[in-house]
Amino acid sequence: MDKCNSSATPKLKTLLVIPAYNEEDCILSVAKKIESAGYDYVIVNDGSTDSTLRICKENNLNVLDLPRNLGIGGAVQAGHKYALRNGYDVDIQVDGDGQHDINYIPLLIKEIEAGADLAIGSRFLIQTEGFQSTAMRRIGIKWLSFMLKLLYKKNITDPTSGFRASGRRALELFSRTYPIDYPEPESIAESLNHGLTVSEVSVEMKERAGGTSSIKVFGSVYYMIKVSLAIAMCRIEKRSGK
Amino acid sequence: MLTHTSIILAILGLLLLIYIIRLVSSKRLLLSYSLLWVFLAVIITLCALFPTPIYWLADEIGIALPSNFIFIIGIICLLVICLSLSVIASKQTAYSKTLVQEVALLRKEVDAIKAEQQNIR
Numbered sequence: 001m002d003k004c005n006s007s008a009t010p011k012l013k014t015l016l017v018i019p020a021y022n023e024e025d026c027i028l029s030v031a032k033k034i035e036s037a038g039y040d041y042v043i044v045n046d047g048s049t050d051s052t053l054r055i056c057k058e059n060n061l062n063v064l065d066l067p068r069n070l071g072i073g074g075a076v077q078a079g080h081k082y083a084l085r086n087g088y089d090v091d092i093q094v095d096g097d098g099q100h101d102i103n104y105i106p107l108l109i110k111e112i113e114a115g116a117d118l119a120i121g122s123r124f125l126i127q128t129e130g131f132q133s134t135a136m137r138r139i140g141i142k143w144l145s146f147m148l149k150l151l152y153k154k155n156i157t158d159p160t161s162g163f164r165a166s167g168r169r170a171l172e173l174f175s176r177t178y179p180i181d182y183p184e185p186e187s188i189a190e191s192l193n194h195g196l197t198v199s200e201v202s203v204e205m206k207e208r209a210g211g212t213s214s215i216k217v218f219g220s221v222y223y224m225i226k227v228s229l230a231i232a233m234c235r236i237e238k239r240s241g242k
Numbered sequence: 243m244l245t246h247t248s249i250i251l252a253i254l255g256l257l258l259l260i261y262i263i264r265l266v267s268s269k270r271l272l273l274s275y276s277l278l279w280v281f282l283a284v285i286i287t288l289c290a291l292f293p294t295p296i297y298w299l300a301d302e303i304g305i306a307l308p309s310n311f312i313f314i315i316g317i318i319c320l321l322v323i324c325l326s327l328s329v330i331a332s333k334q335t336a337y338s339k340t341l342v343q344e345v346a347l348l349r350k351e352v353d354a355i356k357a358e359q360q361n362i363r
């Protein structure tokens with residue numbers, strides 16, 4: 001789908017990547033909204049055990065069907081590879097549960113056009129009315145922000161946000177290497193390791209429309225320790241002179 | 243008191259820990275799989291540096307020699323690590339099987355499409 005204007009710079013070819021694991025409740029409405037907004041998209045079915053795939057096939061939705069469940073990291077990376085191989089300049093991760101508001105997509109794309117390699121939609125950049133997540137998760141998010149600031153001197157207010165746009169350089173990096181366990185914060189650390197420009201854009205997110213989150217108890221200390229270790233490991237790798 | 247042996251062991255434990263950290267940071271070892279190894283390395287180092295609690299604990303549990311106690315701890319750690327490796331290997335087997343089957347099915351579809359194109363010509 002070419003969006004070349006006769007004047008000015010050609011628009012960036014954009015793909016929406018929709019990772020979906022057991023999202024039979026909302027996947028159709030999410031896809032329909034995106035279709036009517038005119039974006040290219042690909043739903044990455046991450047080995048769903050419910051009727052997500054059937055719904056996609058029945059409604060002729062563009063779906064990439066993973067033979068097995070890989071988790072959010074593997075599913076999103078598959079989307080990045082698809083975007084790269086099909087000639088897209090930028091891809092936007094949009095969760096299959098309807099939490100991400102696609103009205104903010106032009107804002108994310110503009111940030112990429114302005115030179116960012118990775119543009120993250122942050123719920124906390126500016127105080128907004130939108131869904132701010134539970135108190136426990138906010139504490140965890142503040143901790144991760146602190147870690148990134150400490151280790152990378154970079155202020156990221158919403159390191160767990162999956163609502164993000166990846167430009168060419170990010171697509172190439174993520175297609176080669178993408179974290180499995182805690183992709184959102186880890187991929188930020190990885191991007192910073194490789195000298196990519198990471199910036200944030202203020203967005204609002206909605207309450208989860210249906211289904212259940214795959215991150216069961218975010219507030220659990222174990223999760224926080226593991227993510228913190230993961231970011232620390234990333235930082236050590238950078239220091240060892242890659 | 244710290245003996246020659248305990249200092250050597252503590253250094254070995256630290257070296258192991260450093261090596262594990264290097265493996266994880268260079269992505270040759272996944273963080274999730276490294277945690278048990280980190281636990282083992284930390285236990286070795288701590289036991290070497292602070293033997294007194296080990297003597298006391300061994301006594302409490304009823305083990306004759308503290309060294310036996312350390313061996314038991316070490317063996318249990320290795321057992322748990324081995325078991326987790328078997329679990330991981332099992333998962334990998336299932337994934338590999340799926341991949342092999344998918345590749346075979348894809349190849350068949352591709353051959354069918356090629357044959358169709360031949361017939362059309």
